[in-house]
Amino acid sequence: MVDLLSEKELRSSIELMYFAYRGFTSHADKTLEQKGLGRLHHRVLYFIGRNHGLTISELLKTLAISKQALNAPLRQLIEMKLVEAVADNNDRRLKRLQLSEEGNHLEKILTGKQMRQIADAFKNVENSDIAAWRNIMNYLSNTNI
Amino acid sequence: MVDLLSEKELRSSIELMYFAYRGFTSHADKTLEQKGLGRLHHRVLYFIGRNHGLTISELLKTLAISKQALNAPLRQLIEMKLVEAVADNNDRRLKRLQLSEEGNHLEKILTGKQMRQIADAFKNVENSDIAAWRNIMNYLSNTNI
């Protein structure tokens, strides 16, 4: 940032965040809806797929939600055989979550839509610009909570 | 984008979007909560402040929500004297919305938190990188809906 940003530019950046997120999420929402699922289901599928074998507690921490909030969607995914819960070998209190093959397949469809959005947004963009984007987003990720 | 991005990088970008948005919104959420208000209230304040005199329909379109969803928060803001609704001079069907002085003040506090987050994220970042960020976010804003 070579010089001070005007309020106008900061405000338009705020709007970009809002509208970008909205545009980003709305795409997968339609597929979710067809399956009778919602965003939280997608997040659950995503993070389980991303962290094979993560425990319920770990998932709760990652999503930063209460166990009650997680309960219904997770149960639904388990009942739909998209997610499997397996007791840990060493500590039977722990449930380790993994995606079934079908769950994996659905997750790939959902996340695939988002990956295409990102890939398209990055098309014809320099690697250094992508790195800049990631830095800024990473910074925002870490402000707070 | 000089070469193809790996799935891993695309996925981590997806996560950046999710966590950045979460980090971005959580800050103002606390102030809102103290006032007994929520994100939708903030959005309403923001876009009215941004577009002085916009009509209900315009606000609905901007927020992409139904009038029923808008009704309670908007009514609350009007009752709290943060927002004023004034009939249009030429078409009495239209209500034009504006912030009261107090509403303006609150909006500045809320949005100020977000502006500081953005300004901090942009600190020591080249203008060209900020432009890149804006391009990417702008692209994501426009995918769909």
Place this chain on the structure above:
DNA sequence: ATAATAAGTCAATATGGTTGACCTATTATC
């Protein structure tokens, strides 16, 4: 005079949360 439009309200429902409390099973500690 009729049709269209802006805003408003009623109603039912859904998703994604919150808090507090309580329970069972398992592990850790003494």
Place this chain on the structure above:
DNA sequence: GATAATAGGTCAACCATATTGACTTATTAT
């Protein structure tokens, strides 16, 4: 072995932010 802590689960009440459909009143357009 007994007690404390922990993981996961459930019940309950409530909230914010949505959706859809329907209906109403006032105003403007045709």
